[in-house]
Amino acid sequence: MKPILVLVSVDSNSILLGAKQFVNYLKEAIEKYNLRDTVDVLETGSMGVYTQGVVMAIFPDDIYYSVRSIEDVEKIVSEHLLKGRAVLPLELPKERLKLVVEKERVTEEVRIVLRNVGVIDPKSIDQYIARDGYFALHKALFEMTPQQVIQTIKESGLRGRGGAGFPTGLKWEFTAKVQADQKYVVCNADEGEPGTFKDRLIMEGDPHSVIEAMIICGYAVGATKGYIYIRGEYYGSVENVQKAIKDAYEYGFLGKNILGSGFSFDLTVRLGAGAYVCGEETALLESIEGKSGRPRLKPPYPPTQGLFGKPTVINNVETFANVPQIILNGANWFKQFGTKGSPGTKVFSLVGNVVKRGIVEVPMGISVRELIYRFGGGLLGGKRLYMVQTGGTAGTFIGVDKLDVPLDYESFRDHGVSIGSGVILAMDEDVCPVDVALNTMEFFEHESCGKCTPCREGTRLAVQILRKMSKGQGQKEDLETLKQIALVTQEASLCGLGQSINVPLLSILDNFKEDFVNHIGASSCPRGVCRFEKPTKVKTKV
């Protein structure tokens, strides 16, 4: 090992900020300055923060830089690597990356899911193993019965991180109990929820953790085949996961008679092809089966009748990524994080008008305020926070009055704030709630699969009304009609997509009612966002 290690974030977001170019330049510079025996460069996953620059970490100095140009790289090489002087203007405040618990109670970042992301080379199975990778698989196969694995996951209290929050252990238990000649494990990596990109960063930064968890799950429930269904647009994830699967086969973690245990498991990748509804579990199964992704009527649920009609466990990427750590460290270890009803951590994506966009993994129960101001650095340009969308597009719109609600799976029931897939989309005072509502409903209208009438027609009707309102042609009755649409669509839709439309729609109508009322009958958009059009007058002959 060389004395100095430079870690560079080369995930998909960072690449857009120039990461590849910077790494290449860095390597050239190291050659140029004859540092090749002193400095190692390692490309790794996301370090969690995007300050409009690529994050570079230098060890053992433990200094983090935000790099925006080739000149910055040059400066780091000539100053830091050659002369050992930190380049202060480029340095990232450490509290954002490594938080120190101060006297007052503040939330610290806890990395369970992201423990390897931004630390190891995701393309190296050896580096994963060096961080206790596949130790959990070994433990499960040789020291635990399938029932004990399920019991551990049940006791840990792990709940589905895709949004619905269903207890993972219970899901596994249902599947294990069904007798069948073939069972499947499916990983839902069709991350299409606007604002969410955690799964992508997990797959790009630590693909083996997901693979290891799926094998453990297969052992626990008696499944011998698995699919990872990844969004077709996620090239980086697909590449890293496919490489990881190949390596896992070579090392004997996949395939026949894994590690000599007698258990066999096959795993492959399937790509989505651009349909948000395929994130719904039964639609996703249909898609793997080579059909249009139209959801099935439930029950029967996947644990009894899933892929090809066989019992199937289907979990989200983040859910799976928790599993190896739980098996290794035990249920009680996991329960020390988070809240009683929602143990563990959650990966949040901070997006919108915050200063520091990125992802952060913190214990359940953190407040929206902490996420936006402590981890997100507040609002860009010192603007005032006006509204926040939590949980994703199917999540809730809240005002500043609800910033202190603790986020866990109970927060929606108790305070009307959804945790969903972990999106915190902060919007400043320049947004218009009518425009935001229209954009949201246009999304659902476009993504509705069309199979059931309430969702297909409900979303279309809501868009028509909101479009009219955004042109300044709204009427008071429209608000009531929108509420009716929301409730009917919720009640009568076939799947989770239609059933969840009421959540964003009702929350924005309730929490920002005044904005909607002020919009109606005004001469221009009160917030200067929507473009008003005069209704076309029909000339009648007298």
Next chain:
Amino acid sequence: MVDREAIVNLVRNIKQQALEERDMLINALHQIQNHFGSYIPVEAAKLVAEELNVPESKVYEVLTFYTMFSIKPRGKYVVRVCVNLPCHVTGGRQIIETLKQTLGIDFDQTTSDGLFTLERTSCLGLCGVAPVIMVNDEYYGDLTPKKVKELIESLRARGEGR
């Protein structure tokens, strides 16, 4: 003309990668679209139906359901612009307007020189650098109207129309 042998070989390759008998269709369509660049000709779709022993109507249904597949040729550069909220509130609206203006087309249209097709897309999972667009398989983030214009101009200069 569709090269029959190439398509059949592609599909047979897919068959070998399958875990189950029926998990091949979408995988096959992806690879065929890659083969032709940006769309799937009818003749190729028919061959897939034949090789996988599924009705043609079913292949057509799947082709038209998913937005990543196209049954008609797209431009040399397929520009996909994210229209969702995280991009929308960080300046995405201006990006869409700039694209429409610069290209002189609306969504789902192709420029007359055959260079560009403009499509809307859902979240690309790059909200850390919103607003974001994708051109073929390249991503571009942190966009401003100025950057978009420059990008289109440079692509225009590089690409030859048909």
